[in-house]
Amino acid sequence: MFHEKLFRKEARLLYGKSKKMKRGGKMIFTQTIVHKNILHSKGYLFPVVAILLSLAASLSATEGGIDQMRHDVKVARADFYIAPDGNDAWSGKLKETSAERTDGPFATLQRAREAVRKLRNTMDQRRPIHVQLRGGTYRFNKPFVLRPEDSGSKVSPVIYESFPGERAVISGGEIIDGWQKSDGPLWKVELPEVKAGKWYFRQLFVNGKRQHRPRYPKEGALHIANLPKFDKNSWMAQSTSDKGELARRAFQYKPGDIRSDWANINDIEIVVLQFWSEARLRIQRLDEKKHLVLFTGGSWRPLTWSGGYYVDNVFEEISEPGAWYLDRDKGVLYYHPLPGEDLTQAEVIAPMAGVGQLIRLEGDVDKTRFVQHVCFRNLTFAHTARELPQEGHSTPQAEITLPAAIFADGAYYCRFEKCQMNHFGAWGIEMRRGCRHNSVVGNTFRDLGAGYIKIGEPENCDKDIEETRNIVVSDNRMLDAGQVYRGAAGIWIGQSGGNTVSHNEITGPLMWAISVGWKWTYFPLQRARDNVIEFNHIHDLGTGILGTHGAIYALGTSPGTVIRNNYIRDIYASDRWGSGEGIILDNGCYGITVENNIVYNAAAGGYGSNFNCAGNFIHNNIFLYGKKYQLTVYGDRPKGKAPYKGEIFAHNIIVWRQGPLLNEAQWPDYSTLWDYNVYYHEKGEPVTFFRDKKYTFKQWQAKGMDRHSVVADPMFVNPSNGDFSLKPGSPALELGFKEIDISKVGPRNIFAK
Secondary structure (H helix, E strand, O other): OOOHHHHHHHHHHHHOOOOEEEEOOEEEEOOOOOOHHHHHHHOOHHHHHHHHHHHHHHHHOOOOOOHHHHOOOOOOOOOEEEOOOOOOOOOOOOOOOOOOOOOOOEOOHHHHHHHHHHHHOOOOOOOOEEEEEOOEEEEOOOOEEEOHHHOOOOOOOEEEEEOOOOOEEEEOEEEOOOOEEOOOOOEEEEOHHHHOOOOOOOOEEEOOEEEEOOEEOOOOOEOOOEOOOOOOOOHHHHOOOOHHHHHHHEEEOOOOOOOOOOOOHHHOEEEEEEOOEEEEEEEEEEEOOOOEEEEOOOOOOOOOOEEEEEEEOOHHHOOOOOEEEEEOOOOEEEEOOOOOOOOOOOOEEEEOOOOOOOEEEEOEOOOOEOEEOEEEEOEEEEOOOOOOOOOOEOOOOEOOOOOEEEEEEOEEOOEEEOOEEEEEOOEEEEEEEOOEOOEEEOOEEEEEOOOOEEEOOOOOOOOHHHOOEOOEEEOOEEEOOOOOOOOEEEEEEOOOEOOEEEOOEEEEOOOEEEEEOOOOOOOOOOOOOOOEEEOOEEEEEOOOOOEOOEEEEEOOEOOOOEEEOOEEEEEOEOOOOOOOEEEEEOOOOEOOEEEOOEEEEEOOOOEEEEOOOEOOEEEOOEEEOOOOOOEEEEOOOOOOOOOOOOOEEEOOEEEEOOOOOEOOOOOOOOOOEEEOOEEEEOOOOOOOEOOOOOEOHHHHHHOOOOOOOEEOOOOEEEHHHOEEEEOOOOHHHHOOOOOOOOOOOOOOOOOOO
16 A cells, blocks of 8 residues: 555655546546645545556656657647647647637747746656647748757657647748749749849749759750969959969850850859869859959869859740749749649749748857757758858868758757758758757658758867767658759768767768768877768769769778668769769778678779778678779878778678779789688679789789688679578688678668557
């Protein structure tokens, strides 16, 4: 028997006071709060129920603070509701508007945030706070900001979610209607805010699909003729007197490729397709006699270090369906409809002015005040802007300077779960400074201008508290990013350690699916260490005009980092330059393990490594059917005596049908250990090493390489249909190769009931 007096004391501590009501002749509780009278009326039965409720709450509060959010629990009642037709003057405690229209849901997240702050000071602290958004669209003209005072706790997180069975859309977009027929196939609509200079946008979505601005040429790229000659007496010297800057701000074009009679030439963008990035530049001045163009700002590299360029936003080229053009001076939007598209019925959305972000978590890292234990669940985030600065845009690598729609500084134990992230102008989520133990789980990303997720900063922070670390990105479907900025990575990890990127599906016209690490030297040591990249399905990568550098890319000294059990297939390169590899360990990589990965049909082969790497372990991988070659150990080759590489490449299977085995003509030295590998050319051609020397296998072994390796058919069951298991008697098995199971690769159904 329970001692009633003791239990009442415990109940008051746990639950305080309560309201009660009858439904269907049975007593139920509208809150997790207990009234003293109920204790007497229920006798010993209630303590049993209360303890079970308390035990359930305790079990739900697991390590990590908000793991109870892993499942889509349909709570019977939320603390506050929000609805598109709600009213911030109401209580927010009703899920529907009252018949008298005197009470009902809130209208905005901002009002619910204030109510949560007030409730936090008076409520039981052992249960979550639920804020549910009824189905419909909520249009944001500024970000929703959460600060430390908006935090939950480990056992009492704050959950912003869609109402069960409905879907709430948080959009930074504005619907455009009032279309009228224009000349030829074009339709138009007048936008007074644009003409007044209050609104300009570079993205348009018609019936849920991103449509494109007219460009010249329609496909492919133009060639830069030359760099201008440096002349201190020229008109260009008025803008720049530095020869190096001029090489990044001006070029000579071929006659007719750029024209001064194009409409609104100040709104035209020259997109220079550089290696691993692109520069978007505005025209400052044209010299049509000498065919010279000067830009308002410059690219990071000389403009001739590129694969060409194209001209974006040319009204005269609006000749194909799906193209649109915004005339800033006249305030008129033109659109060339797709076949069967009715502009009087279509949903046309453009991002609102200045709405580049939808959510901001603003902790104060310097004062160790963090936004903690907040979850966003089952919501759709859509339509953010990315305006082009007057000086244009250029980033050295990975487009990391661009903003994200969801931004966090100083966020701990926060979670984005089962959300849709659609139609963003640049990045999806950024966890920049001082973020820890956050999770991005089970979401779907579609049609992003740049990449999906950024973690950390490019430079080492001075204090440990400033480092972002221990972020989990798992079980997400990441589709079609890099729609505008093709030099972006899908997931970028900078100076940040202890992160896990697992069980994601990643695809799109990106430069990398996953980029981890950010220093080109051994010292100073970076913070990007102990990262785990595993069980990801990366496919159809680099499908845009730039192609891709590699699927998984590591950079810098990263002890403890592991790349394992990933399935990578169909990796494409640009026609204008090389690359398109599966896994790359670039300059300065040290202490990284690459094991149990399968790379299938990558343009430049399965694996590449820089000579300025050491201490890496590449073990038990399958590299199949590279197009141009299979393996690369390349360069930034050091001047003078080559360093001791010290890499172990063992128990790997390499099978190919075309191209050489190794890309290089020769290595500077052979101070690396390759052994117990299986090499096989399916067309029966001799296996040779290097393009020029073409060492035979015996000559290769005479250099100390692959002394126990074999040239033989590894005997796959059916790799063309995704079966990479080995038949009995496989020489790879005899050498100690362990079979790789890809059945667990990619997103799991972790929310299944």
